[in-house]
Amino acid sequence: xxxxxxxxxxxxGRYLERAxxxxxxxxxxxxxxxxxxxxxxxxxxxxxxxxxxxxAFHALxxxxxxxxxxxxxxxxxxxxxxxxATLQYARENLRSARDLLPREVxxxxxxxxxxxxKELGGTLAKRRRQDFLHDLILDCQQIAGMLLGSMSQDYAxxxxxxGRYLERADMTSRILEVRGYDLLPDASEELTPxxxxxxxxxxxxxxxxxxxxxxxxxxxxxxxxxxFLLRNEQFPRSILFCLHAIERLIHELPADNxxxxxxxxxxxxxxxxxxxxxxxxxxxxxxxxxxxxxxxxTHGAISRSWFPSP
Amino acid sequence: MDMKNYKSEGFYDELIGDGGRPRAxxxxxxxYLKSLDADEISERKSACELAAMVAGITFRVYFEDTSVxxxxxxxxxxxxxxxxEWRQTEAGLQQRVRALNLFIDDLYNxxxxxxxxxxxxxxxxxxxxxxxxxxxxxPPLGIWAHIxxxxxxxxxxxxxxxxxxxxxxxxxxxxxxxxRQVMKRVFPELFxxxxxxxxxxxxxxxxxxxxxxxxxxxxxxxxxxLTPGMYNSAYFEHAYLAQxxxxxxxxxxxxxxxxxDEVFMRSISGMEPVDVIYRRVxxxxxxxxxxxxxxxxxxxxxxxxxxxxxxxxxxxxxAGVADDKVVYAWVPEIIAYYLGEEPLIPNVPTWKCGHPExxxxxxAHLDELVVKPxxxxxxxxxxxxxxxxxxxxxxxxxxIKADPRNYIAQPTLALSTCPTFVHSGVAPxxxxxxxxxxxxxxxxxxxGGLTRVAMKAxxxxxxxxxxxxxxxTWIVDTERS
Numbered sequence: 001x002x003x004x005x006x007x008x009x010x011x012x013g014r015y016l017e018r019a020x021x022x023x024x025x026x027x028x029x030x031x032x033x034x035x036x037x038x039x040x041x042x043x044x045x046x047x048x049x050x051x052x053x054x055x056a057f058h059a060l061x062x063x064x065x066x067x068x069x070x071x072x073x074x075x076x077x078x079x080x081x082x083x084x085a086t087l088q089y090a091r092e093n094l095r096s097a098r099d100l101l102p103r104e105v106x107x108x109x110x111x112x113x114x115x116x117x118k119e120l121g122g123t124l125a126k127r128r129r130q131d132f133l134h135d136l137i138l139d140c141q142q143i144a145g146m147l148l149g150s151m152s153q154d155y156a157x158x159x160x161x162x163g164r165y166l167e168r169a170d171m172t173s174r175i176l177e178v179r180g181y182d183l184l185p186d187a188s189e190e191l192t193p194x195x196x197x198x199x200x201x202x203x204x205x206x207x208x209x210x211x212x213x214x215x216x217x218x219x220x221x222x223x224x225x226x227x228f229l230l231r232n233e234q235f236p237r238s239i240l241f242c243l244h245a246i247e248r249l250i251h252e253l254p255a256d257n258x259x260x261x262x263x264x265x266x267x268x269x270x271x272x273x274x275x276x277x278x279x280x281x282x283x284x285x286x287x288x289x290x291x292x293x294x295x296x297x298t299h300g301a302i303s304r305s306w307f308p309s310p
Numbered sequence: 311m312d313m314k315n316y317k318s319e320g321f322y323d324e325l326i327g328d329g330g331r332p333r334a335x336x337x338x339x340x341x342y343l344k345s346l347d348a349d350e351i352s353e354r355k356s357a358c359e360l361a362a363m364v365a366g367i368t369f370r371v372y373f374e375d376t377s378v379x380x381x382x383x384x385x386x387x388x389x390x391x392x393x394x395e396w397r398q399t400e401a402g403l404q405q406r407v408r409a410l411n412l413f414i415d416d417l418y419n420x421x422x423x424x425x426x427x428x429x430x431x432x433x434x435x436x437x438x439x440x441x442x443x444x445x446x447x448x449p450p451l452g453i454w455a456h457i458x459x460x461x462x463x464x465x466x467x468x469x470x471x472x473x474x475x476x477x478x479x480x481x482x483x484x485x486x487x488x489x490r491q492v493m494k495r496v497f498p499e500l501f502x503x504x505x506x507x508x509x510x511x512x513x514x515x516x517x518x519x520x521x522x523x524x525x526x527x528x529x530x531x532x533x534x535x536l537t538p539g540m541y542n543s544a545y546f547e548h549a550y551l552a553q554x555x556x557x558x559x560x561x562x563x564x565x566x567x568x569x570x571d572e573v574f575m576r577s578i579s580g581m582e583p584v585d586v587i588y589r590r591v592x593x594x595x596x597x598x599x600x601x602x603x604x605x606x607x608x609x610x611x612x613x614x615x616x617x618x619x620x621x622x623x624x625x626x627x628x629a630g631v632a633d634d635k636v637v638y639a640w641v642p643e644i645i646a647y648y649l650g651e652e653p654l655i656p657n658v659p660t661w662k663c664g665h666p667e668x669x670x671x672x673x674a675h676l677d678e679l680v681v682k683p684x685x686x687x688x689x690x691x692x693x694x695x696x697x698x699x700x701x702x703x704x705x706x707x708x709x710i711k712a713d714p715r716n717y718i719a720q721p722t723l724a725l726s727t728c729p730t731f732v733h734s735g736v737a738p739x740x741x742x743x744x745x746x747x748x749x750x751x752x753x754x755x756x757x758g759g760l761t762r763v764a765m766k767a768x769x770x771x772x773x774x775x776x777x778x779x780x781x782x783t784w785i786v787d788t789e790r791s
Contacts, residue, residue: 002564003576096540099553155578254579306578308563 001155005100007307008093009156013163015090016109020140021171022073022083023133025050025205030130032201033066042182042198044069049178050171053081070129075120083136087116100156105146112139158249162302165249169242170295172229175205177288184222184280196220203229206237226284227276239291243268246298259301267294313344313729318738322468322726324389335392335786338504342497343387354386355731358496383779384489385730386496389741389761393507393787399462399470399745400755402654405645407458407747410475410632412648414454417631418444428647429640433664436715437634438684439478441593443600443613444628450523451750455632456624457516457588458747459483462655462759466724471658472641473742477625477633479590482760482780483512483746484547487554489760489782505787507757512746513554516588519750520555523622524585531585533557534575536565538591538607543775548590562591567611571618586622587612593627635684635718636662658723664715672719673710676703679719681710694770696722725770728781730763740764742772743783758783 025047032042045064048057051073060078062068075084091113098106119132144164151157179202183195199220203209208229215232216224232238236245247264250257274287316326325336332340346354391399416423417434424431434440459480461473490509494501517533524531537548539561552559564575565584574581589596595605597612615621631637639660645653661668661679672679681693693706710717727738745759761781762772772778 001578002558002560003578004561004564006578092540095545096549096559098549099559103553308576 001100003306003308005097006155006159007303008097009100009159010163010302010307012090012093012097013160014167015086015093016140016143017164017167018081018171019083019086019090020137021168022051022086023136023140024207025175026070026073027130027133027137028201028205030066030126031204032198035197042201046178046182047073050174051081052174053079071123074124074129082120084116084120087113087120097156102146102150104150105143108139108143108146112136112143115139155253158252159306162246162249165242165245166295166299168237169239169246170292172206172237172239172242173288173291173295175202176226176229177285177292180222180226180288181281181285184284195222199225208235208237211235223276223279226279230271230274230276240268240271243271250302253306256305260298260305263294263298263301267291267298270294313340313736316729316736316738318727318729320466321724321738321740322464322466323738324391324464324726324728324741325387326729333390333392334788335784336390338786339388339390339500339784342500351386351731354496358384358386358492361492361495382485382774383765383777384492385739385763385765385779385781386493387729387731387736388493388782388784389728389743389758390784390786391758393505393785393789396758396785399655402472403460403745403747403755404753405649405651405654406460406472406475406641407455407749407753409645409648410458410477410641411453411455411749413644414477414626414629414632415448415452416648418447418454418628423644423647426647428643433636433715434631437631437637439593439628439630439634441601441628441631443617444626447617447626447628449616449626450525450619450622453523453749454626454629456519456523456626456749458749459744459759460747462743462745463658463723464726466726468726470655471723472655473658474635474638475633475641476744478630479544479592479625480744480746481544481547481590482744482762482774483756484550485780486746486756486758486760486783487512487550489780493782505789507785507787509757509783511754512756513551515748515754516551517555517557518752519748519754520586520588520622520624522751523624525619525622526583526585528585532583533586533588534560534565534584536560536562536587536589536591536609538562538595542590544590551588562605562607562609565609565612567609567615571611571615571620573609573612573615573621584621586624588624593630596623596627635682636664636715639718658720661719663710663717663719668719669710669714672717673707675719676706678722680722681706681717681719683709684716684718694722722770728761728763730765730781732765732767737767739767740770740772741781758785 029042029044029047036042043064044066047069048054048064056079057072062072072079072082074082076082079085091109094106094109124132147157147160183198196219199222200209202225203212206229212225212228215228218224228235229238231240233240235241243264247261250260250264279287317330318326325332325340327333413423417440423429424434455477457480459476459482462470463473464470486509520533521531533555534557535548535552537545537559539545549559558575560575566574566576566581568574573584575584591607594601595607597608597610598605599610600613613627616623616627638657639662641657642653645651661672663669663672672681676693677695677698679695683691693702725740725742728741729736730739741761741763743759743761746756748754761783763779763781764770764772765777765779
């Protein structure tokens, strides 16, 4: 398999996961804001931080209100990380590698891209937006399902999945970094009665709520959520689950995989060993930041081992 | 659908003959289409547009500084040819390509045809497509143009002519294959017991042709398709053919030529040897060591590898020398010289502006003729006399006089028409046909080919880059159905 295509598929996996994640973030935040009293509104600004575009957003002079943040995240032309751009990249990367996948996957991706171009090209009414994003999540999952159901689990498949899990782990850590810091501030302030609603929304933005409830039957609480999303070994969006998946997939790959394996197992160790009791505020933020750095190193190691040299 | 009033005044119509009656091969299709009501038609139309969009059947159009993906317009009404007629056309195409390959091989080696005074040597001297770097090369099987796309047109009296040969990197075959897929999805009823010949053998024939060129005796040679990349207008086709053949689609940056002149591709398991390259990159960009030094699309050292016989390239570099529009005018002589045969499919009568007497005729009759530059494709840079303005003719006069050898002229053909869905119903539109001829260990001709259609009323320009569309092409065995 060509190194260039391995890279394309890896990025396709990342972008498709990212598209799904952005859609879910927006929808969950919309619902959350409906549930909270005006004074406690979670607002929209955190979404620019989670997606890593806060600086760009502010530099443009935008106001952190719903309309502007959502527009920025969905389709702003200056935002290379917008949902629209993400769908374009997901398609472009797949386009060059389409001959490695079942044809239906390309057709579905292409249809999804066209839908995105159509809906995100203009302004999207709030009502319509919820439906569109909901459908988009389903469309992304449909592609994941097609791959699972009709694609040989060959190298092409491995690279797509590595991309997906790496992106997912990264997104989970970003959500925890921003939301965790906002909800578990440094000082030991009294937790507000709406805390558990907010933690529920953190879970929901990772579709983790239902699985969390089955796993932990107590009232939703900050540190339990943190532990679940970091260390649960069965839930497919927990960071540890993603890291195990990446490790397994890297084992399948040919040639020299030592570097990539080393960084991934190093990450797993850190996630296992870090003390979660009472973790909050700045140290929590730093931990997540560190995880993101190491995920970036994992990407670097994968890139050096299998992608074309720049 | 009301088609009683369909009439193609003054032209040969491919489906409807004298007295408004469908031709034998088209009878079943016409009867069926007539039975559909307007709702049914529009339902099928949307189904097929959707199928084409979803499949990503697009080509890229460049306009000023931007480019966009556009779906190629597809018309639901098929173009139908009887199997009996097609058998003759097929033979004519094989004859033509055989002669052209002998011609190319001769030009790069002994140049007997020039020494025998049949083909003028000075034409070669200023041909833009003659590559010095190819002199003395003997490619496998002596074949240079492994994949040829020849454009056929039918004149008012029903005669089929070859309008031009494309021996460099002809495209369009993927649309032929996709159009059939779409038609089968949208009109399954029509394909039952209809005697329509299948087209889908092409990818395996292409693979066999390419594999037969391998320099390494191996059961499964490594064949790759070399594309300029996804911003190329025909990228869809490159990806499609690679997928259909089950081979890698590579770009220049994926390949490397080592110091032993061997070609490898960069894979996740390291360097893998490559035997045959089906290249869809123009000669000029193929190897920056030999041709354009600024090419980012090519592979440094590829010509070395090819000349050393370490890798086969299809079409061979330099094959384009024979599809120059000026060379075209000599094809009847070329066929006679190498094969001792009369052309089975005639050339369109052609004036060579490089000849003084032809030149003065052309300059005096610009308003009747079609003038084409030798080295442009895609319908760019043409003058269509009867539709031109005085200013355009003046401009062409100047261009031709400045470089007469670069121009040929042909009469304006009364291109045949085919019923086509238009906004107001069904109307005649002009069409041509591009069959593809494969030459390797064996020769294959596509069953029919790609029918291109000028979507604008009266227009003769069928090129997709200029708004042309396409149709499914049916070769129908009337004796069977």
